Amino acid sequence: MHSYKLVIFDWDGTLMDSVDRIVSSMRSAAKTVGLAIPANEDVKQIIGLSLDVGLKKLFLNITSEQIDAMLVEYKYQYLEGDNTPTPLFDDAYSLLVALKQKNTLLAVATGKGREGLNRVLKISDTDHFFNTTRCASEMASKPDPQMLHSILTELDIAPHQAIMIGDTSHDLEMAQNAGIDSIGVTFGVHNNQILQQFKPKAVVDSISELHVLLV
Incomplete structure (x- = not known):
């Protein structure tokens, strides 16, 4: 090799x-937007996918408006709201x-x-x-x-x-x-x-x- x-x-x-910061940021974003808070393991399964694709897999029947809201809130949580190292x-x-x-x-x-x-x-x-x-x-x-x-x-x-x-x-x-x-x-x-x-x-x-x- x-x-x-x-x-x-x-x-x-x-x-x-x-990974831990991605998971906690996604769960916090879901709570803020008003979606069901996903399990840790469920969030881990979408890591690596583009965020819009991952959101559709993680939240069944998510609307385009909710996706837009999640994109904004997740970005905030990951960059500023969450302090996981x-x-x-x-x-x-x-x-x-x-x-x-x-x-x-x-x-x-x-x-x-x-x-x-x-x-x-x-x-x-x-x-x-x-x-x-x-x-x-x-x-x-x-x-x-x-x-x-x-x-x-x-x-x-x-x-x-x-x-x-x-x-x-x-x-x-x-x-x-x-x-x-x-x-x-x-x-x-x-x-x-x-x-x-x-x-x-x-x-x-x-x-x-x-x-x-x-x-």
Whole structure:
């Protein structure tokens, strides 16, 4: 696995430990908007999807007006209303450093919106590592392969030269749909059993294991 020219990372639950903040922000937003407060596990299942797609899965029969209200309220809760810490996972920064030192191209394909991704790249001081990034607010939501196809085209990389790293079935199914290899990580949302359904090259339990595989 040391020969990939391009490593594409999901963000939430893969590089950043932000799952708990996403869950609490979504539950607070639902309460404010007047929707039934979803269970923690139900919110986790939509992480990685674009927000509008995720809301339709999370809240049956949600109206377009309620979606608009949730988009505004969730953004407020995540950015200002909620103070749950969102650090990078242990060893994530050092992994990015090591990959860049061996001249590996790096990218992000995330369910975040552009404003949200730019914000966390800045606060985590990781924006300089990535050659390009794609957000679900700009393209089709995972597991549609559009984000990955776009990254490959921009960087002039063949599918067999790239690998996708992610913590959800949405990430690995997207990679499968794009015809590229993947690695699942179990420290985000989905467990080994779920991730293995999408035939990843490996499933790991820590960033340090990723380091061994990729560097």
